[in-house]
Amino acid sequence: EIVMTQSPATLSVSPGERATLSCRASQSVSSNLAWYQQKPGQAPRLLIYGASTRATGIPARFSGSGSGTEFTLTISSLQSEDFAVYYCQQYNNWPPRELTFGGGTKVEIK
């Protein structure tokens, strides 16, 4: 099983500041990595897939980078609507034999 580890668990950031979230895979997943945003009471929203490709309608302030085992989600200038929990997910095979999510990073207002 590929284990995904996210850090930090909680990130306190002021509006307008930059947020950097990390995700580490227990073995290489190439660029088969996605990021999601989840707000309370809502389903997750896909932000990034392929480690760095923004999903449809996602603002440019969200960017993803990395490959192999180390990945980063950067929010360049936090807006009020960006305070949420963020999850990474690996999908390192096709068909989807094994999909795993990280434990999440909560981005809260400082």
Next chain:
Amino acid sequence: QVQLQESGPGLVKPSETLSLTCAVSGYSISSGYYWGWIRQPPGKGLEWIGSIYHSGSTYYNPSLKSRVTISVDTSKNQFSLKLSSVTAADTAVYYCARPTLWSSSFDYWGQGTLVTVSS
């Protein structure tokens, strides 16, 4: 616009079988994709349960494989989840979802349905 809607009992007794259905509109399941089930215990993270193709080909989370069955009904444009021998640890919001064309990440999700396991 693709829409997914989960339905099923919100309360299941321990040791019984949890059964949920995901109705899809705006897209034909027969056209492709591995449609997925994901769950989230209250206050916790996301867990992939399994995925199914329109042909009936399935893949399951190894930790749940012995208790999970996912099936598809293309005539009704829906797919279903059965989880047997449930315990309180299976209490969660259950989501159905469709992956993107280019990956096994999920860009369309149902609203989720809370299933509580309790006597």
